Amino acid sequence: MSVSGLCQICESRPAQARCENCGALVCEKHFDRGLGLCADCAAQARPGEQPDDTDIHRF
Ligand SMILES: [Zn+2]
Ligand SMILES: [Zn+2]
Structure with a gap:
């Protein structure tokens, strides 16, 4: 790998990939190899799991 430098998120591990969205x-x-995004962008790119529905008890 030719990527050098530290991870811009944790700043403690060597960077091994570049985010396709923000370039971090x-x-x-x-x-996230599946998305090709950093953890920050991947969290925003996902539709977001809606916590409700399963918590609602219907009687
Ligand atoms: Zn990191
Ligand atoms: Zn990113």
Whole structure:
């Protein structure tokens, strides 16, 4: 890998990938290979699991 530098999220592990959205260099832990996005962008890109519905008890 030619990527050098530290992960821009945790700043403690060597960056191994670049986010396709914001261009941030992130480590393997903070890179979503499926989406090609950093953890921050991946969290925003996902539709968001809506916590309700399953918690509502219908009688
Ligand atoms: Zn990291
Ligand atoms: Zn990103």
